[in-house]
Amino acid sequence: MDYSDDPEVAEFRAGLRAWLRDHLDEHRDATGYESAESVERTLRWHRALAVAGYVGLSLPAAYGGHGLPDLYEAVLNDELATAGAPPPPPIGHIAHAVADFAGEDLKTRVLPGLLGCTEVWCQGFSEPGAGSDLASLTTTAAPDGDRFVVDGQKIWTSGAMWSRWCLLLARTERDEPRHRGLSMLVVDMESPGVDRREIVLASGSREFAEVFFDGVEVPAANLVGERGQGWRIAMHMLSYERGPADMGWVGRLGRVLAAARDDVRSGRLPADEPLRRRLAAASVDLRVLQWHVARSLADRDPGGSAGSVDKLLTTRIEQNLHHVVGDLAGTSFVLGDPAPYGDYLWSRAQSIYGGTQQIQRQIVAQRVLGLPRG
Missing domain, CATH: 1.10.540.10 (Acyl-CoA dehydrogenase/oxidase, N-terminal domain)
Structure with missing residues (x-):
């Protein structure tokens, strides 16, 4: 290429x-x-x-x-x-789901605010009993005439505390098995019955929340795609959520790397030859990721397995970079400015959200390498 x-x-x-x-x-x-x-x-x-x-x-x-x-x-x-x-x-996954699956009226109503960043969105997927096994979720959206009535709980919902809209995965078809019973809805977070509770992370970040839905009424016109199509849309979204460019991870890592290089070059952080070599290797890793992303985006297959390769590569590079930054900083990494240490803690979660490392490796093994299940 x-x-x-x-x-x-x-x-x-x-x-x-x-x-x-x-x-x-x-x-x-x-x-x-x-x-x-x-x-x-x-x-x-x-x-x-x-x-x-x-x-x-x-x-x-x-x-x-x-x-x-x-x-x-x-x-x-x-x-x-x-x-x-x-x-x-980090809205590419939500925007593409709405653009690719929603009806014309819904797209016209909600996409301009999302893409103009005048209305903040969140994604309601994970539940206390349904994280990696997303198909076991229990939040329901019961059809009731020209509306759905939503009951249930979501957790680890990024940005929920300040979001106006939530793209919610819920169970609409009670008699259908697991994946087939799910649908995707656009929920107004200011609706009666929505209760948001902040989650404060060890890093100090207040990005996450748990959200409770108690008899929340959602117009049937806010259904994305068709009833029972939620699993397909969710997998489509995850292919974007795992993409380093769609979620801004290349930019985030570049910012961390640039700050570390500036600190070393200016002498603010002393670095011996082994540490300099590790920092140089991290720079090479990020450049490889940038080239890999460019190649992936040139021939994107939403819903395919390429997103799992992207996710695995991003996780390795991000966690290694923050290890190098921590070793450069020494004791000040923990005792000084809390932001770098908070970023390090956050990097550990990269192995989990958007699909765990184990799940990504399974996908690569079966769909890319053609290895048998089990």
Whole structure:
């Protein structure tokens, strides 16, 4: 594959670099979810990117996107990483699910706010008894005339505390087995019966919440796709959620790496030859990830197994990078600025969310390598 830019991509890249030179300084601290102020800074950055035309690059222009090839998402992440900028909003998985499966009316109603970052969304999948085994979820959406009535609980819901909408996976077909009984709904988080409870992580982040639904009424017009199609849509979403470019992971890791290199070059962090070599290896790893993402996006197969390869590679690179950063910092990693240590703790979760390492390896073994089950 030729990794050099064609003229259109080069023009886009140059424009993005110019915009970042003019606007990045006022948004450099727009990362983190430790307080209401940090959340607002992050959301302000997302809105700035959207206004400038850098959100929803690969989504249809008719609904607020830009209709560009998927490769542009990789270019965006590359340039944000190089500039040490905060990552883009992690909404690609939700946006593509709505764009690819929802009816025309629903897409027209909700996608412009999502892609304009004027309305925040969350994803309601995991439950206390249904994490990796998502098909065993028990949240129900009982059909009742022109509406569904939702009852149940979701947990580890990112951004739920400040989201207006939730893309909810729930059981609508009680008589159908596991996967076949699930449907996807767009739920207004301000509806009566929605109760959000914050979860504070060991890192100090307040990004997660558990959400309770008690007789929440959802219009039937908010059904994404068809009844019983929820599992297919969920797997489609997970192929995007596992993508480093779609969720902004390349940008996040680039920001961490750039800060570490600056600290070493300036002498703020002393580093002997072995540590410098490990930092250099982490730089090479990230470049490999960027090239791998560009190749994956050039020939994307939503719902395929490539997302599992992406997820495994991203996990290894992210966790290794944070190990190197911790060893560079020494005792100050734990006793000093809490942000780097919080990032390290967060990196450990990369092995779990979006599908555990074990599940990703199973998918690769069976669907990529053709190995037998069991």
